[in-house]
Amino acid sequence: MNLNYEEHYSIKDFLINNQEKFEEGLLKEATNVKDKINEIHRIGNINLLGNAHKVVMYIVEDREEDLINFAKYEGIAWAKHSLTLSFKLEWVQAIRRTLWVFLHHYDLLSPSEIDRETFFVQEKKVNVMIDHFFTHFFMAYSKFKDELLEKQRRLVESLSVPIIPIHTDVCVLPLIGELDSLRLTIINEKILTEIGSKSIQTLILDLSGVAPMEEEAVVMISQMIDSVFLMGCKTVITGLRHETVMSLRSPAATFNNQVEYRGTLQLAMKDVSLK
Structure with a gap:
């Protein structure tokens, strides 16, 4: 993989300067979602690729609160437009795998070797952050759907008793x-x-x-x-x-x-x- 790298690059810099390559790798991982990107954007005005970069930046910058808030926002958006959850599941897993591929290449290109302790700390941070995104996305999605069903139930009850x-x-x-x-x-x-x-x-x-x-x-x-x-x-x-x-x-x-x-x-x- 021909990646752009300079010695002064942080992980954030490396990802930003290789954004197109990251997108290519992401689309290869998300085989079922890549053909649905335009449809999802049309239905819910959701930019999957742009949002993937936003999630990755929140992770590498350790911005947990922003990540959680964004996960809630995305959960509501997907629920509001009844978008398929299996696509979201595949997409986030593809982000996880692609991010680890790029972190591996960053380590290979870096002149300094990462020690075992640092690696495991980084591994835990990345995976925990993605798990947080998953959790809060699905919680927001479920809450919105439950509230919508309750409103519909009350409406049906009201219509079923037309006094x-x-x-x-x-x-x-x-x-x-x-x-x-x-x-x-x-x-x-x-x-x-x-x-x-x-x-x-x-x-x-x-x-x-x-x-x-x-x-x-x-x-x-x-x-x-x-x-x-x-x-x-x-x-x-x-x-x-x-x-x-x-x-x-x-x-x-x-x-x-x-x-x-x-x-x-x-x-x-x-x-x-x-x-």
């Missing part, structure tokens, strides 16, 4: 799709919270869009209506189709006498407007 106020003390809850235990638990919690905070007196529960229910779901709806009743709120059920009625006729369903029924949501809303 619509139609009067100062009347609201409509139109349910659509399959009602499983998790979804019904969320619905129950939100309904009781809304009744308590907004002093709702009438809940119109529209079931015209629900799928046929299992017995567990019927039991949970029955318990939900009982809880609503105990909070001083009346339930009006609308939109019962044949298959829904058959589900609700289960012996597990014990609706109290406070429940009223209307054929359609429109009829229930008309009754409310007339009162």
Whole structure:
């Protein structure tokens, strides 16, 4: 390898003056990533080669805090744009191997021999710094993804319980799709919270869009209506189709006498407007 070297060069100087050779070596090591460099830059505005040099400089200058902060920044960037983690893993490992190749050449070109103790100190420092980069990159990546999933979960929960106020003390809850235990638990919690905070007196529960229910779901709806009743709120059920009625006729369903029924949501809303 034809490398530029002068006696006064520090390791930093040596790497800076052989940057193009370093990039060539890095791309040879990262066989799967090299064809993705332009794509990664286009998707996430991430300059892999430029960032690799930044990481290497932080390592040889022993700038641990800057390295960690940069690792966190990169972790968020990769998570935000859903870039493939396997590429990052290969890329950082390629940086590690390429850096050691250049440190070896620097030692061969240097007129002074490095003693064993100095070598092991340097080996520990380099590998620990790269491990720190790995650790903080993945921690930042995971934290961003976890927070994103939590936001999406809350959004889905909110959308799955569309409580619509139609009067100062009347609201409509139109349910659509399959009602499983998790979804019904969320619905129950939100309904009781809304009744308590907004002093709702009438809940119109529209079931015209629900799928046929299992017995567990019927039991949970029955318990939900009982809880609503105990909070001083009346339930009006609308939109019962044949298959829904058959589900609700289960012996597990014990609706109290406070429940009223209307054929359609429109009829229930008309009754409310007339009162």
